[in-house]
Amino acid sequence: MGNIVFLLPSMVFVVLLHNSVAALSAESPTTTTDQLALLALKAHVTHDPQNLLATNWTNATSVCNWIGVTCGSNHQRVTTLDLSNMSLVGTVPPHLANLSFLSQLNIRFNHFHGSLPMELANLSSLKYINFGYNNFQGEIPSWFASFTQLQSLFLYHNNFSGVIPSSLGSLLNLEKLMLYDNDLEGHIPTAIKNLSNLKWLYLDNNKLSGQLPSTLFDHLPKLQHLVLEVNLLFGRIPTSLFKCQELQVLSLSVNALEGSVPQEIGNLTKLSELYLYSNNLTGEIPSIIGSLPFLEYLDLSDNNLTGRLPALQSSLRGLGVSHNNLIGEIPLSICNMSSLLDYFILSTNNFHGIIPKCLGNLSNSIANMDISMNNFHGKIPGNFHKGCLLRSFSIRYNQLEGSLPRSLVNCSELEILDVRNNNLNDTFPYWLGNLDLQVLILCHNRFYGHIDNFEGRFSFSHLRIVDLSYNDFNGLLSMKFFENLHAIRNGSENKGDSNYMMYIGSDQVEYFYHFLYITTKGLDMEFPNILKILTVIDFSNNRFHGQIPEILGELHSLVVLNLSHNSLTGPIPSLLGNLPVLESLDLSSNKLEGKIPSHLVNLIFLEVLNLSWNNLMGLIPQGNQFDTFTNDSYMGNLGLCGFPLSKECSNEQNLEPQPTKSDEDGDAVNWKFSILMGYGCGLVCGLSMGYIVFTTGKPWWLVKVFERGQQKYDIRRKISRSGGS
Ligand SMILES: *[C@@H]1O[C@H](CO)[C@@H](O)[C@H](O)[C@H]1NC(C)=O
Ligand SMILES: *[C@@H]1O[C@H](CO)[C@@H](O)[C@H](O)[C@H]1NC(C)=O
Ligand SMILES: *[C@@H]1O[C@H](CO)[C@@H](O)[C@H](O)[C@H]1NC(C)=O
Ligand SMILES: *[C@@H]1O[C@H](CO)[C@@H](O)[C@H](O)[C@H]1NC(C)=O
Ligand SMILES: *[C@@H]1O[C@H](CO)[C@@H](O)[C@H](O)[C@H]1NC(C)=O
Ligand SMILES: *[C@@H]1O[C@H](CO)[C@@H](O)[C@H](O)[C@H]1NC(C)=O
Numbered sequence: 237m238g239n240i241v242f243l244l245p246s247m248v249f250v251v252l253l254h255n256s257v258a259a260l261s262a263e264s265p266t267t268t269t270d271q272l273a274l275l276a277l278k279a280h281v282t283h284d285p286q287n288l289l290a291t292n293w294t295n296a297t298s299v300c301n302w303i304g305v306t307c308g309s310n311h312q313r314v315t316t317l318d319l320s321n322m323s324l325v326g327t328v329p330p331h332l333a334n335l336s337f338l339s340q341l342n343i344r345f346n347h348f349h350g351s352l353p354m355e356l357a358n359l360s361s362l363k364y365i366n367f368g369y370n371n372f373q374g375e376i377p378s379w380f381a382s383f384t385q386l387q388s389l390f391l392y393h394n395n396f397s398g399v400i401p402s403s404l405g406s407l408l409n410l411e412k413l414m415l416y417d418n419d420l421e422g423h424i425p426t427a428i429k430n431l432s433n434l435k436w437l438y439l440d441n442n443k444l445s446g447q448l449p450s451t452l453f454d455h456l457p458k459l460q461h462l463v464l465e466v467n468l469l470f471g472r473i474p475t476s477l478f479k480c481q482e483l484q485v486l487s488l489s490v491n492a493l494e495g496s497v498p499q500e501i502g503n504l505t506k507l508s509e510l511y512l513y514s515n516n517l518t519g520e521i522p523s524i525i526g527s528l529p530f531l532e533y534l535d536l537s538d539n540n541l542t543g544r545l546p547a548l549q550s551s552l553r554g555l556g557v558s559h560n561n562l563i564g565e566i567p568l569s570i571c572n573m574s575s576l577l578d579y580f581i582l583s584t585n586n587f588h589g590i591i592p593k594c595l596g597n598l599s600n601s602i603a604n605m606d607i608s609m610n611n612f613h614g615k616i617p618g619n620f621h622k623g624c625l626l627r628s629f630s631i632r633y634n635q636l637e638g639s640l641p642r643s644l645v646n647c648s649e650l651e652i653l654d655v656r657n658n659n660l661n662d663t664f665p666y667w668l669g670n671l672d673l674q675v676l677i678l679c680h681n682r683f684y685g686h687i688d689n690f691e692g693r694f695s696f697s698h699l700r701i702v703d704l705s706y707n708d709f710n711g712l713l714s715m716k717f718f719e720n721l722h723a724i725r726n727g728s729e730n731k732g733d734s735n736y737m738m739y740i741g742s743d744q745v746e747y748f749y750h751f752l753y754i755t756t757k758g759l760d761m762e763f764p765n766i767l768k769i770l771t772v773i774d775f776s777n778n779r780f781h782g783q784i785p786e787i788l789g790e791l792h793s794l795v796v797l798n799l800s801h802n803s804l805t806g807p808i809p810s811l812l813g814n815l816p817v818l819e820s821l822d823l824s825s826n827k828l829e830g831k832i833p834s835h836l837v838n839l840i841f842l843e844v845l846n847l848s849w850n851n852l853m854g855l856i857p858q859g860n861q862f863d864t865f866t867n868d869s870y871m872g873n874l875g876l877c878g879f880p881l882s883k884e885c886s887n888e889q890n891l892e893p894q895p896t897k898s899d900e901d902g903d904a905v906n907w908k909f910s911i912l913m914g915y916g917c918g919l920v921c922g923l924s925m926g927y928i929v930f931t932t933g934k935p936w937w938l939v940k941v942f943e944r945g946q947q948k949y950d951i952r953r954k955i956s957r958s959g960g961s
């Protein structure tokens with residue numbers, strides 16, 4: 237007995253010892269494996285701006301306490317690695333493949349680059365991979381097929397190229413596949429149809445081409461989001477798509493799809509967002525779209541659709557059908573759309589009739605209303621109430637008449653008002669001067685009267701683009717008016733991070749204003765989006781008289797000045813030479829007299845100069861941009877002489893003081909060059925810049941500016957893609 241009693245503790249001791257040795261041999265080496273793998277990753281991080289890994293990933297604590305690391309509860313192995321949003325720069329080492337219990341790997345919003353090491357294929361427990369918003373390159377590896385447990389694969393916003401591997405079709409547990417914003421090409425693999433658990437498929441903003449495989453959607457019963465916009469897809473929308481009865485978000489925009497919008501769209505009763513804009517779709521809009529009970533956003537713009545706009549459900553928050561061939565009147569069902577919130581865009585169709593009065597009421601919810609380029613007639617509704625939320629209101633190119641409704645003054649958010657090319661008969665809307673209006677375009681109407689009949693009470697201090705041309709304004713050019721243009725005098729107030737005018741929508745997404753039409757340099761320009769840096773004063777083709785006020789020389793951000801075809805007299809103010817970014821100056825067809833101020837030679841960005849048909853005289857200044865202008869800039873001024881005219885100056889005229897050689901040094905030239913290359917400036921270069929920045933598809937509806945780390949949106953609501961958690 238005694239022995240036994242004596243022995244027991246030692247047996248217990250031995251057993252305990254044995255257990256702990258077993259535990260050590262089971263745990264310690266594996267912990268070290270994970271530790272080594274993570275330290276290898278740390279060693280491959282070349283830049284860690286917040287010093288997170290440097291200070292936290294140390295031997296002092298177990299890897300399970302390291303930042304971004306989570307271990308499984310029983311075996312102390314790393315199961316989750318989340319280094320998202322740490323601004324890390326580096327590569328992914330093969331050692332990571334030793335984290336053999338890893339089920340979630342999230343390194344999105346960093347700057348990892350290079351290609352992915354094949355050893356990672358060993359991570360067969362992975363359920364979630366997020367490499368989004370990095371700089372990975374090369375093809376999407378076909379060995380991703382070995383992640384048989386994978387539910388979420390997020391490779392969006394990288395530099396992946398090549399084709400989408402068919403092997404992804406074997407990831408039968410996959411629910412979310414997001415490959416958007418890459419450089420992928422080739423066809424959408426038919427193998428995707430294997431993914432019967434798929435809920436989200438985002439392949440947008442790539443270069444995928446070919447037709448959508450007709451059987452692709454045969455067995456994707458759970459699909460909720462299908463986003464294939466901004467690719468090179470053509471052919472018809474396959475009918476198999478309408479078997480996906482769970483679809484909520486469908487975007488096939490900015491491709492080259494043809495055929496009609498199928499009636500079967502009515503099968504997709506859960507749709508809340510439908511975007512088919514910028515394709516080649518024809519036929520009528522199926523009226524069944526109007527009975528989709530949850531539809532909130534519908535954008536069919538920029539196709540070749542015909543017929544009438546069907547009655548639509550009152551739940552709509554955004555409607556876009558511009559750039560089609562639609563006819564008829566605006567259906568009165570619009571009046572019931574009290575939840576219209578973001579946009580109502582019917583522009584560039586063949587709609588006719590009067591504007592329903594209720595549109596004024598709706599302005600208490602609609603932020604952007606554009607019914608331009610149609611055949612509407614009658615008056616603009618006058619019932620813009622207090623609380624009007626309109627930000628942009630465009631009715632250009634219609635046959636609207638009467639006056640601008642004074643109730644527009646209730647639209648305190650109004651930034652863009654474009655009524656060009658109508659038959660409006662009114663005086664200058666000085667009463668809008670206290671709004672934050674940035675763009676005011678009244679040209680080609682019958683506006684009349686003075687612009688100097690207000691006493692600084694109304695300031696237009698945010699105005700950057702004002703076009704009063706082709707009206708019947710008269711009187712003097714008001715000094716007060718120009719004095720108050722603070723946005724043009726002091727430069728762009730909100731330089732911000734974008735070159736484009738934008739605002740934050742009701743859904744917290746940034747929207748661009750788009751479509752600005754400006755006549756300048758003799759051309760009708762169409763800007764895909766409004767450049768913030770563009771400033772324009774166009775008072776041409778009116779009956780203004782008197783002198784050009786010197787104060788114009790203080791509008792330091794002015795890019796375009798057109799006072800042509802008026803009855804202005806007196807000299808050209810020498811101070812106009814102080815406008816450092818002026819690119820276009822047109823004072824032609826007035827009664828200006830005196831000499832061309834030599835100070836104008838300082839306008840080193842001046843591309844267009846038109847002083848023709850005045851009474852100017854003396855030597856044409858020489859140097860800088862003045863060496864580039866031709867006879868056309870000066871014709872109809874009998875007293876001018878010197879280059880480029882063939883008429884030589886007499887001795888007396890030659891005594892004209894020459895400008896001090898202005899410093900056209902390397903910097904100035906480079907600056908201009910960089911502007912031409914697309915950092916700013918309007919007009920011709922702005923236009924081509926728009927085309928470049930907005931890449932694929934048809935320029936006028938191009939939607940997205942690609943800025944790394946940021947997504948910007950056009951005026952229309954875009955899909956709110958979650959980062960994919
Ligand atoms: C941390 O651990 C690794 C691997 O065990 C070892 O190589 C390294 O020397 C250790 N560093 C320190 C500072 O202890
Ligand atoms: C590392 O970070 C984690 C999580 O923030 C923290 O709990 C831990 O104390 C840190 N360890 C060290 C050594 O700083
Ligand atoms: C990233 O982190 C910064 C600051 O830590 C935070 O402001 C930002 O919202 C984060 N971004 C994302 C996408 O998580
Ligand atoms: C971890 O992975 C690397 C590279 O894949 C390999 O060479 C090494 O043997 C592994 N180390 C451990 C401790 O498993
Ligand atoms: C891990 O990958 C390597 C090389 O890719 C391979 O030789 C090895 O068999 C794999 N190990 C496991 C456990 O799958
Ligand atoms: C993307 O990859 C291509 C080559 O595949 C390269 O030319 C380009 O510079 C890369 N872009 C970025 C942003 O890394």
Ligand SMILES: *[C@@H]1O[C@H](CO)[C@@H](O)[C@H](O)[C@H]1NC(C)=O
Nearest residue numbers: 402403404405406407427430
């Ligand atoms: C599709 O799934 C079937 C089994 O359901 C499988 O045999 C086939 O290989 C899969 N296709 C691809 C491309 O993975």
Ligand SMILES: *[C@@H]1O[C@H](CO)[C@@H](O)[C@H](O)[C@H]1NC(C)=O
Nearest residue numbers: 475476477478479480500503
């Ligand atoms: C439309 O839905 C019905 C069931 O509601 C289904 O039987 C039919 O096949 C669907 N049509 C198409 C074209 O998918």
Ligand SMILES: *[C@@H]1O[C@H](CO)[C@@H](O)[C@H](O)[C@H]1NC(C)=O
Nearest residue numbers: 470491492493494515516517
């Ligand atoms: C649209 O279709 C027409 C007629 O089929 C064709 O001529 C045109 O090239 C297509 N446009 C685009 C952008 O695909």
Ligand SMILES: *[C@@H]1O[C@H](CO)[C@@H](O)[C@H](O)[C@H]1NC(C)=O
Nearest residue numbers: 515516517518538539540541
């Ligand atoms: C619309 O159709 C006409 C002919 O019917 C064609 O000329 C035009 O290119 C089409 N527009 C688009 C955008 O495809």
Ligand SMILES: *[C@@H]1O[C@H](CO)[C@@H](O)[C@H](O)[C@H]1NC(C)=O
Nearest residue numbers: 547550567568569570571572
């Ligand atoms: C507006 O809605 C009301 C109630 O739902 C309905 O009675 C009326 O017919 C609708 N008006 C139009 C023009 O659709």
Ligand SMILES: *[C@@H]1O[C@H](CO)[C@@H](O)[C@H](O)[C@H]1NC(C)=O
Nearest residue numbers: 638659660661662682684708
């Ligand atoms: C503009 O309206 C005024 C008064 O409302 C009228 O006298 C004038 O004839 C109209 N002018 C034009 C050009 O229609």
